[in-house]
Amino acid sequence: MTRVLLVQLPIPRQNFGRKTGNVPLGAACLKQAVRNFSGVTVDILPESVVSYLADAALVEAIRDRRPDVLGFTVFSWNIQRSLYVCEKIRETGRPRIVFGGPEITPDNSLPRAPQVDFRVHGEGEAVFRRLLAEPGFWANGSAAESAADIFRSAPSPYLSGWLEPEVQRLMLLETQRGCPYRCGFCYYNKSRTGLVFAEEEHLLRAVAWAVEQQIGEVYLLDPSLNARPNLRQLLAGIGRLNTEQRIGLFSEIRAEAIDEPLADLLAAAGFIWLEIGLQSTNPKALKIMNRPTRLDRFAQGAQRLKQRGITPGLDLIIGLPGDDLAGFMRSVDFVADHDLQDDVQIFPLSILPGTNFRRRHRELGLGFEAHPPYTVTATPTFAPEDFLLAYDYAETRLDTVFFPLPDLDLSWRLAGRDGPLDIRVGLGGRSYVAKLNLQGERPIAEIEGLARCLTQPYQVLVGPAMRDSAYLKKVLTVLTAANPFTPLEVVFFDPAELPAASELLAAVRLQRPHFLDGDLRFLYPKPGNRAVLFTVASGARQPRFQGEMKRQVYWWRRSELPSLEDLGEFAELDGVLIDCAVSPAEICAWQDRWGLPAAEQYHISFAEVGLQRRWLLLTCPDEYVEKVMAWQSA
């Protein structure tokens, strides 16, 4: 029997339990493609486990399954960590390792690392079948093969129960492969020339299943929904299944294609959000990126969605060749002037492997980071400082924040339990530490053991009695050396002195640059340590510990709960930790009463972990995964 294990690592997050969007749909398609093979078992490391384990625990979870073949789906946000995990796996075993996913392109040398035996370019089903059926095929080292016939008639893998729709409350439904457009920054078409569409019968069966199972949301994974022949017929069919609008639909579409009848059909089908990439209004930039756009028709199409209660999600890109700061600002003005700012995402340009811009980067004069996510750093018309100015302008004009602080969760106490405890969660039948408690010194051997069973991310909770900074540095070295890709937060409760963050950072053994360094480089323009957050909780009212990856919170230990007015007194700090000697019922009543109005104005946390969980699920119900936040005592 050949045991195959498929793994897809998430975008790193700075709050445990936050949704990661890490749905291993590609892995499920591969499993489906070989479901009739005898002598092969294919397992997928479940989303609810793989997305929340730190590096060492993840390696252990993979080793325990003793795979003969180990497959990774790699994106810009996980390729380096995937390579690291493979390196660790190879220390004790020799499974054959195969990589597939968007990062596998001929011009990307990263996946040509020695620990990768085989690279799959483009869609994977046909190649995966050959790898499992023809042992000699591995010797090729890489392959690309169309899976159009398999894809066209394949039922959704959700129907076989291989994915966990309850984690994101979301079903991804692949309706099309390939895109009729050729935008210069995009690698979607890297290895295919034509389009292939999933059969309508299978799509409708999947939608019916989602309605029946009350999945909540269905995302039609389609780079351009309008490219589908018979789209209107498909939408009418979905509308008939979703008459009570029990599911909300999401997808991507070209706004210029939305006329009145199509907008009506989209609304009747149950669409609540559609991504309509604008990228830029600068004619020169649009021309260079090969994305002709009729701006008047774009605005009309977007308005038609809004009129029907469908949110248009707009994307803009900073740093496009041919664009400059003034041009970017005009794009932002276009969005605001047409009242389309409901949901705007702004990305710095990434010069992704396999794209036209990567091939032409010298000709276009594009400077970019050598490591993922390959962020552009300068162009002939964008100076490095323009990127932050562009974000500043967009935040002011669109009245939004593009880089919010991580959510505040300083909870540390378990109801009914005294004394300092590590706070654990159960994932995949095992117990992992999400909050490591350092009220006093613990033997380093114990810390080494804990380093092997941490969650991603994790917190180190440092109590007032912990004053030996040399010991703390040692702990941070041990934890991060075992988990070099896992973000962490170090929380100091009533410290005698303010933490020397730069000294502590010198002890941290995280991979640098970390993916989050690239992700937040415009917020903190100097090279940084954006995978480590330092927080101080104390009774100090004056801000004394703020700045790059530092925050200071007021520790509310009074006998009564605060009013909103009370919270306003700490507006200059980064939040309030509520730790009152009142009953849980009173705190629940406070949460129910103030909920969203308080959360919209202030960062608030609760000392007891169950109440903190309740608060997060109450104030950001769509952001957290209830299932993984089941706290356990040590």
Ligand code: SF4
């Ligand atoms: S950006 Fe969207 S429309 Fe352009 S090529 Fe990529 S998938 Fe197609």
